[in-house]
Amino acid sequence: MVFGQVVIGPPGSGKTTYCNGMSQFLKLIGRKVAVINLDPANDALPYECAVNIEDLIKLEDVMNEHSLGPNGGLVYCMDYLQKNIDWLESKLMPFIKDHYLLFDFPGQVELFSVHTNVRNIINKLMKKLDLRLTAIHLVDAHLCSDPGKYVSALLLSLSTMIHLELPHINVLSKIDLIESYGKLAFNLDFYTDVQDLSYLQYHLDQDPRHAKYRKLTKELCEVVEDYGLVNFTTLDIQDKESVANLVKLIDKSNGYIFAGIEGSAVEYSKIAAGPLDWDYYRYPFFLLSMISFKLIFYPVN
Numbered sequence: 028m029v030f031g032q033v034v035i036g037p038p039g040s041g042k043t044t045y046c047n048g049m050s051q052f053l054k055l056i057g058r059k060v061a062v063i064n065l066d067p068a069n070d071a072l073p074y075e076c077a078v079n080i081e082d083l084i085k086l087e088d089v090m091n092e093h094s095l096g097p098n099g100g101l102v103y104c105m106d107y108l109q110k111n112i113d114w115l116e117s118k119l120m121p122f123i124k125d126h127y128l129l130f131d132f133p134g135q136v137e138l139f140s141v142h143t144n145v146r147n148i149i150n151k152l153m154k155k156l157d158l159r160l161t162a163i164h165l166v167d168a169h170l171c172s173d174p175g176k177y178v179s180a181l182l183l184s185l186s187t188m189i190h191l192e193l194p195h196i197n198v199l200s201k202i203d204l205i206e207s208y209g210k211l212a213f214n215l216d217f218y219t220d221v222q223d224l225s226y227l228q229y230h231l232d233q234d235p236r237h238a239k240y241r242k243l244t245k246e247l248c249e250v251v252e253d254y255g256l257v258n259f260t261t262l263d264i265q266d267k268e269s270v271a272n273l274v275k276l277i278d279k280s281n282g283y284i285f286a287g288i289e290g291s292a293v294e295y296s297k298i299a300a301g302p303l304d305w306d307y308y309r310y311p312f313f314l315l316s317m318i319s320f321k322l323i324f325y326p327v328n
């Protein structure tokens with residue numbers, strides 16, 4: 028049985044950075060990790076990838092040969108991958124014995140809410156290779172700073188959950204930046220718990236562009252509430268504690284913790300001990316001191 032994550036979300040939501048940070052973290056707690064890049068639009072990969080779709084098909088070639096734009100090109104690439112699923116299966120074979128898999132997918136949202144190619148690829152792999160995968164849907168926390176954008180993030184999350192039919196965790200990524208967008212209209216819990224969206228109405232009404240769509244937005248919020256499926260967890264990929272909390276959720280959702288994998292508890296106990304070595308380029312000194320502080324005062328269990 029092989030466990031892993033399908034990392035999805037709109038362009039720029041942080042998928043590739045996530046795969047890099049998550050793989051570093053999982054290695055730190057003793058798991059063997061294989062990162063699979065299935066996004067032909069990823070330029071410079073920060074992680075060492077075990078399988079790269081670029082070895083099968085290149086987005087640039089597709090766009091040139093078929094006179095397609097980047098969106099059409101990505102749909103073509105996913106169709107092509109679906110037709111050549113044997114290629115991916117054979118590439119994954121060396122890793123399915125003892126590796127944890129991280130799939131870095133493209134960011135085009137229609138692939139996960141409208142087209143069936145990605146869903147078929149995932150389903151085929153799960154059946155053929157006996158994979159246990161959880162979808163990690165990253166949504167930039169920036170979208171909380173505008174009520175209209177937040178409603179669209181809710182709808183996107185809901186339609187992706189229904190379309191993929193996988194164990195699913197919605198994540199507000201880049202939560203470290205949330206304060207830089209100004210004061211939020213509500214506490215963060217409001218956005219993560221998705222409890223009573225009627226409170227959004229007042230804030231939506233402040234935007235003159237919204238007047239025309241008032242009824243539509245209200246109905247859409249009711250749809251999200253009626254399903255009762257969407258909520259979010261938060262993530263700062265550079266914060267070890269934040270990543271550890273997410274890993275615990277993912278392990279529950281894909282069944283890793285129930286699989287009799289020895290030493291799950293031992294794994295977590297390693298979190299506090301090992302050093303972090305991913306991506307400190309933004310504010311290294313601040314982060315290092317934050318992490319040391321947290322580890323001294325709030326050690327992760």
Ligand SMILES: Nc1nc2c(ncn2[C@@H]2O[C@H](COP(=O)(O)OP(=O)(O)O)[C@@H](O)[C@H]2O)c(=O)[nH]1
Binds near residue numbers: 040042202
């Ligand atoms: N501050 C902050 N920036 C992030 C985080 N995750 C990703 N980023 C930045 O967001 C940008 C887009 O990330 P990328 O991983 O390429 O997004 P992708 O298109 O979804 O793969 C990059 O500049 C990352 O450095 C995070 O947790 N915090």
Ligand SMILES: [Mg+2]
Binds near residue numbers: 042044066069
């Ligand atoms: Mg990417």
